[in-house]
Amino acid sequence: MLLSHKSPDSVINVKVEFGEGAGKVPLDAIAERAKKYQPKPKITYKMIQEYVEKKNGFKVHTAYIAEVKRYLGLTMYDAPNVVEELKQPRKHPPKEKMEAITEALKYFEVI
Numbered sequence: 470m471l472l473s474h475k476s477p478d479s480v481i482n483v484k485v486e487f488g489e490g491a492g493k494v495p496l497d498a499i500a501e502r503a504k505k506y507q508p509k510p511k512i513t514y515k516m517i518q519e520y521v522e523k524k525n526g527f528k529v530h531t532a533y534i535a536e537v538k539r540y541l542g543l544t545m546y547d548a549p550n551v552v553e554e555l556k557q558p559r560k561h562p563p564k565e566k567m568e569a570i571t572e573a574l575k576y577f578e579v580i
Contacts (some may be wrong), residue, residue, distance in 0.1 A: 513575045520573045521566075529570055533562035538572040541580060 486493045514531045521529050536559060538545060562570065574580045 471516075474491070509578070512579055515574065517570065517573045520576060521569045524572070525565075525569045527566070529562070529566050532560065533566055534570055536560075536562055537567055537574070540567075543579065546579075563567070 487496050487499075490493060512540055514534050517534055518531070522526070535545070571580070
């Protein structure tokens, strides 16, 4: 594998045989190890909204989810439509909605 444009000083050829048997690398073991290093799926606000609605029977606004994430000190991504100054002050979610969103974040292993 070349990592630069310079010509290599030396070359090592490696042969690996996959499959079952002596001297072969089993594919099942590789697949299991790869699962450990797989990144977790990104949790979206829509997924959180759907979970809260299904579990608690009410809808939550994305602004409430963002406020709970700010309150908990979680990482926030820069929105592409962000503005310098807010037109309206941020609204804090009611206690029941805040608890429902926190429960959803725990369910998705964000916190």
